Amino acid sequence: MSGFAFRVADGAVHAVAVDDAPGATGDLVWVHLAANDREAHRWLCERAGLGDHIADTLTASETRPRCDPAPGDGVFINLRGLSDEARELSDPLASVRIYAREGRVVSVSRKRLNGVAVVCDAIAGGGIDDPGDLIAAIATAITNELDPAVADLGDSLDDCEERLEADNAFALRRRVNHVRIEAIGYRRFLYPQRSALEKLATIEVPWLAEDDRLHLGAAADRAARMAEELESIRERAALIHETLTDLRAEQIDQRSLIIAVVAMVFLPLTFLTGLLGMNVSGIPFAHRSWAFAGVVLVCAVLALAITAYFARRHWFRR
Incomplete structure (x- = not known):
């Protein structure tokens, strides 16, 4: 024993x-x-x-x-x-x-x-x-x-x-x-x-x-x-x-918000570039030398304007 x-x-x-x-x-x-x-x-x-x-x-x-x-x-x-x-x-x-x-x-x-x-x-x-x-x-x-x-x-x-x-x-x-x-x-x-x-x-x-x-x-x-x-x-x-x-939920919400803001910024840009990229005649200034730079400039100004709008609305604040 x-x-x-x-x-x-x-x-x-x-x-x-x-x-x-x-x-x-x-x-x-x-x-x-x-x-x-x-x-x-x-x-x-x-x-x-x-x-x-x-x-x-x-x-x-x-x-x-x-x-x-x-x-x-x-x-x-x-x-x-x-x-x-x-x-x-x-x-x-x-x-x-x-x-x-x-x-x-x-x-x-x-x-x-x-x-x-x-x-x-x-x-x-x-x-x-x-x-x-x-x-x-x-x-x-x-x-x-x-x-x-x-x-x-x-x-x-x-x-x-x-x-x-x-x-x-x-x-x-x-x-x-x-x-x-x-x-x-x-x-x-x-x-x-x-x-x-x-x-x-x-x-x-x-x-x-x-x-x-x-x-x-x-x-x-x-x-x-x-x-x-x-x-x-x-x-x-x-x-x-x-x-x-x-x-963890707050972190996921914040990241989802950032993704949503980025999508909102690029949504009008995608529309604009898609519209100008159509293979049809009649697109303004299509044959000008500064046309590409002008489109890029318009896209940049539009992106900055949308970003500034969301910033003023405090969407980026935690």
């Missing part, structure tokens, strides 16, 4: 084989399984002896952040965090499903969460002593990593706003759409994650100390702030997209 396990007893931390973890005792035994649902379900039932209800909850396909009491003094909590492994843009956060009770925590994830590695370093350094510390550390690590990611989305929109030009519309529109989709993906999980952390902080279980509840409340507040920031980013992205569309 892929994963790892730690045992904390009397302040000492020991790495334990995953298959030996069910029999380990101490202030905290943490087993983390990095496996697909079928493998994890079989191990939870056969090796850990947790029962079908707990195994089903830890391997459920629905991994929306939530928190529910478990039989006895246990708690189920699902959280979402960043992962280095490739994910869909609309679903950018990987899940971790956790069952905790006095002295024991079991977590399951399909993708490798970056926050879990941070917690492993903390527990190896002796900074985690019980299940309450561990759950608070996981929530804090996930939130700490998400905060700069959300800030980067806002910075990307700031850069797009500074470069708002019709000539950059296509590239900027693609970038804004990417930011908007990513913000929606984060926001989809941060609102329920805030609710899950707030609920966990209020559940009365003996292994959750007051400082753990404070840390969980702080993580919930940061999740709420990030969700609000993501909502602002989504609205700003929509406004930028509309502005780019308007700029």
Whole structure:
């Protein structure tokens, strides 16, 4: 079974084989399984002896952040965090499903969460002593990593706003759409994650100390702030997209106007040259030496007069 396990007893931390973890005792035994649902379900039932209800909850396909009491003094909590492994843009956060009770925590994830590695370093350094510390550390690590990611989305929109030009519309529109989709993906999980952390902080279980509840409340507040920031980013992205569309439409209108003016300038000239170019007799001054220069001069004067008329009407003004 892929994963790892730690045992904390009397302040000492020991790495334990995953298959030996069910029999380990101490202030905290943490087993983390990095496996697909079928493998994890079989191990939870056969090796850990947790029962079908707990195994089903830890391997459920629905991994929306939530928190529910478990039989006895246990708690189920699902959280979402960043992962280095490739994910869909609309679903950018990987899940971790956790069952905790006095002295024991079991977590399951399909993708490798970056926050879990941070917690492993903390527990190896002796900074985690019980299940309450561990759950608070996981929530804090996930939130700490998400905060700069959300800030980067806002910075990307700031850069797009500074470069708002019709000539950059296509590239900027693609970038804004990417930011908007990513913000929606984060926001989809941060609102329920805030609710899950707030609920966990209020559940009365003996292994959750007051400082753990404070840390969980702080993580919930940061999740709420990030969700609000993501909502602002989504609205700003929509406004930028509309502005780019308007700029592009204005640019097309301006170019269409110029084409129309040029056509209007040459329309009478085309008529004049077509009329004089007819192969019939009776065209005035056809045999004079200055006839060609005179026609060119008349065309130039006519073109300038039409152009001056449109200029006075402000057709060329943006």
